[in-house]
Amino acid sequence: MNRAAPAARASAARAPVTRRLTLRTRLALLTAAAVALAVAACATAGWLLTRNQLYTELDRRLAATTGGPPGPEHDRPFRGAAQRIEDALARCSHDPSASLNPPPGPFEMTQAVTADGRRCTLPGSGALRVTAQDVEVARGERGHAYHDGTGTTAGGGTDHVRVLTRSFRAADGTQAAVSYAISLDEVEGPLDNLALLLTAVTALGVLVSAAAGLAIARASLRPVDELTGAAEHIARTEDLATRIPAEGTDEIARLSRSFNAMTAALAASRERQRQLIADAGHELRTPLTSLRTNIDLLLRAEATGRNLPPDARRTLLTGVKAQMRELSSLVGDLLELARPADARPARETVALHDVAARAVARARLRGPGLTVESRADPWYVHGDPASLERAVVNLLDNAVKFSPPGGTVTVRLAGGELTVRDRGPGIPAEDLPHVFERFWRSPSARSLPGSGLGLSIVARVVAETGGRVTLEPAPGGGTLARVRLPGTPAPPD
Structure with missing residues (x-):
């Protein structure tokens, strides 16, 4: 027996289930992250702009206090310092030396740099690390250079400084350079304070954005919550009359309107199904009752030994056959109407004149006392042959049913229009808007055989083929049916 499998199942059952964050939480986090990044970017940009401004001002001060803008015309330092620099170049000591008398000028450190890269310190002016730019x-390869550096003060301390190195020409023509340095404390101190302030502002912005994101998520998803509640209510109660208030033109309002349209369509579909079942039950009740009555009479006569007269027996059997035919027709009509609208049968090129000819032949059999006149020009359409023949047969059956004894039914097909005319009593004007509805029958036709589905099937088939069907009073009495179908007089290649 394998004991590892139960243990594995138990371990899997005890394992924590990873739950995804809700949409509200994700939206709040995304909003907070976006705002936090924006605040951090603005804070960083502000800090960099401030730093650049402070350094620009520091460089301006260095240039102004060292004898004007750097350039060939200002290769001599401010008054009183040229001799000290020439003395430093002459003795060229690279060690910083202390002095009780501070050097003139605002600089913390000043030193000379020779062309071979040696530093020559001034008394009491500290020392700076020589860089490639200074050399x-x-x-003489460049006129001046600004850079950050590290120097040693006259007191032996180390300090971060901003350095301006500019060209210097001694009285004897010696080419050299002089580096002037100002401490960066007056820049770094404010920048550090600004960085702390911006960090605090960023942290506060993250907290505020998180709260705002949560509030925005709740407000934005409230219609979604209503939609979810409505969907759960419909799933629980099957109440398709539920509607969601849809105000505005945003995506949530569109979703709400789409949901309302969907539930309305579902409610209409369910009502049509209910009506179809009710009407079908009503229509089936009459032939089934007649069948049961006739069969009961036959069985009772058989059980009692009292045979029915041959004529009466033949009449009963003929009635049973007629009721069975009516049931078969009704079931076929119901199956046709129950077919989904999007489940269309295979379509092909159909010779409509041949379809009309076959329908006319069947109509002559069903109305032996009638005259059916037919003339059909060639016309080819794209559709389902069986459905088209059923539609034309239904039109002719309708004409045969309402034609008086010895009457005439005229069938014409010309220019893509099929017309069927009878000489019956016609259709009242108030009934014309309802003739294509399912199970609808005019009061004058309710005593005649039929289910009231024939014309609704005609309308559906013609619509699926891309055509149009109408009924109208015929000149001189009767009814004229017009069916217009797109096609061509010659078969397509």
Whole structure:
């Protein structure tokens, strides 16, 4: 016996189930993240712009206090410092030296740089680390250079400084450079304070954005909650009359209107199904009752030994056959109407004149005392042959049923229009709007055989073929049916 499988199932049952975040939570998190990124980006951009502005001002001060804008015309330092720089170049000591008398000028550190890259310190002016940029200026390869650096003060401390190195030409023509440095404390201090402030603002922005995101998510998803509640209510109660208030033109309002349209369509479909079942039951009741009565009479005569007269027996059997034929026709009509509208049969090129000829032949059999005149020009349509023949037969059956004894039914097919005319009593004007409804029968026709489905099938088949059918009073009495179907007088290649 394998004991590992139950243990694995038990372990799987004890394993925690990973639950996905709800849409409301995800929307709140996405909103908070987007706002947080925006605040962080603005804070970073603000800090960088402030830093750039402070450094620009610091560089401007360096340039102004060292003798004007850097350039060939300003290769001599401010007054009183040229001699000290020439003395430093002459002795060229690279170690910082202390001095009780601070050097003139606002600089924390000042030193000379020779063309070969050596630093020459001034008394009491500290020392700076020589960079490649400083050497390029000393060699005359560039006029000046700004950069950050690290220096040693006259007191031996280390400090971060902003350095301006500019060209210097001694009285004897020696090419060199002078580096002036100002401490970065007056820049880094405000920048650090600004960074702390912006960090606090960013953190506050994240908290505010999270709260705002949650509030926005709740407000935005409230219609979705209503939609969910309505769907759950419909699933629980099957109440398709439920509607959701849809106001505005946004996506949620469109979704609500679409949901309302869907439930309305479902309710209409269910009502049509209910009506179809009720009407079908009503129509089936009459032939079934007649069948049962006739069969009961035959069985009772057989059981009692009292045979019916041959004429009466033949009449009963003929009635049974007629009722069975009516039931078969009714079931066929119901199956045709129950077919979904999107489940259309295979379509092909159909010779409508041949279909009309076959329908006329069947109509002559059903109305032996009538005259059926027919003339059909060639016309080819794209549709289902069986459905088209059923539609034309239904039209002719309707004409035969309402034609008086010895009457004439005229069938014409010309230019893509099929007309069927009878000489019956006609259809009252108030009944014309209802003739294509399912199970509808005019008061004058309720005593005649039929289910009231023939013309509704005609309307459906003609619509599926892309045509149009109408009924109208015929000149001189009777009814004229017109069927217009798109097609061609010659078969397509």
